[in-house]
Amino acid sequence: MAEYRLLTRDIGTEGLQTLPVYERKGGYQALRTALKERTPDEIVEQVKLSGLRGRGGAGFPTGTKWSFLPRDIFPRYLCINADESEPACFKDRYLIDENPHQLIEGILIAAYALQVRHAFLYIRGEYHDQRLLLERCVEEARRAGYVGERILGTDFVCDIIVHGGAGAYICGEETALIDSLEGYRGQPRLKPPFPAVKGLYGKPTVVNNVETLSNLPHIVGNGGEWFKAIGAERSTGTRLWCCSGHIERPGCYEMELGSPIRELFEEHCGGVWKGRALKAFQPGGGSMQVLLPEHLDLPLDMDAVMKAGSSLGAGAMMFMDETTCLVNVSMRLVDFYHHESCGKCAPCREGTYFESKLMHKLEAGVATLDELGTLADICANMDGKCFCPLGDTATWFVMSAYRAFREEFEAHCGAEGCPVAREHRPLLAGHA
């Protein structure tokens, strides 16, 4: 098991973002196969067989999600979640920048399988150039007969509408995305009913992530059985790993699921920069729990990492060297959730405020031990008690860091400044 270039296979080919080059690389052949040789139900079966799990963070099996759509209610809608805003995640942007037609082909295959005529691609407002690129590619595909009426001469009709967000992390939560798309403040909805039953405009809706859909041309082109042989038993296929922080070579690397984290870290990322030691890392993105150097030997397997108390989430790996202050990192992540809380429910709206206030005092070295003692209490009143996962996950990293680095947290109390920064100031000097 090692690097495995499936979604990124053709990346680097000059002009891959244009239709002729994508077609020359075999692009849109899988769509042709789907439309001419498979029924929609056969595609759903292939996706189920492939074992593909959602790449947006929750890891729910895609085929199963699809099969929740009631059989006889139309219209149905497909929403593509390109609202990637999780701290430390940039794989969807990479896939859009480098291989946009692969995503569009995946969208069309999903739309055919689900018998959807309107697919809404919701992309975060900050991905401005990516949005323009996608609009251009959709028009290119339309002119070639892949989008619109009577696609490839069949009865299949599908339009793709690119919809730009305007700066709100919460819109990556599927029901908030739907709210935003309908023209409301993007706030999550109560589930059930789930979007599969009552989603966009009250109709059955599937929301899938960019990377998830980018897998479909490969699954349809090669078969679910073939795909299933890649990766680990319950984590099939590959994933793109967004590697950041204190490493020699930050970037996005595609690896087979089941490979050791150490291989990603040492061979692709080049290990910790400046010859320093690894202190901790965060897999999965800003929401997930901290892991320690001893966890480098875990496999890139969703279930194995979950057993270790964290998650592969949306496919990020943020590495921190020995000079890192975990209180500072926690403070920034807590600030993020405070900033992005939609305000709908009190535990999240108030909880992230108290968390943020406490973490700033702690990092400044002016909190007392008693105040630090309230952290667990604040988090206990949030985790599992918020309306949607945003509030729950606002507690995960900080609480895991507090448990793993308790002495460091306590050393901040009354320290008049950050003791870690003080100790490592000579090391930090060469930072920028």
Added chain:
Amino acid sequence: MLAAQTRAEIERARQRYPSPRSAILPSLWAVQNELSWLPPEAMAEVAELLGIVPSEVQAVATFYSMYFKHPPGRHHVLVCVQAACALRGADETVAYIERRLGCPSGSTTADGMFTWESTIECLGACGGAPMMQVDHHFEENLTPERIDAILARVAAEPATHHGPGG
């Protein structure tokens, strides 16, 4: 107050969705592209074009952080200070930009050239940290020299659009 072209763009957006309300975000982007921010009168005009009340448009506009509720400078600079960028020197980048532009985060330079701010919101370029967006374009692997070059280049360009429509 909106130009005919903007009104036509809003009308096209309205036609794209099963419900006209869905066109609020694209319409607000069209307004911001034309006027560089969202004056209340323009939001009222959007409401009229979409057949909803002005307060509903304002309620939506104020929820999303990328719409300007006050006129910004000619160019917009956004610097990420979330953890992945901070690990690679985002605080130093912010300090440098503050010195270079001579005004604090969240403000506009005296000559009206730049509005800049640091943001805790991850902008999705952690592999190229530290980073900033200038008029929505990604600028990565920043150093003081690169920042100088980018700001000098941008200052010589005309004011650009402020939204995904541009």
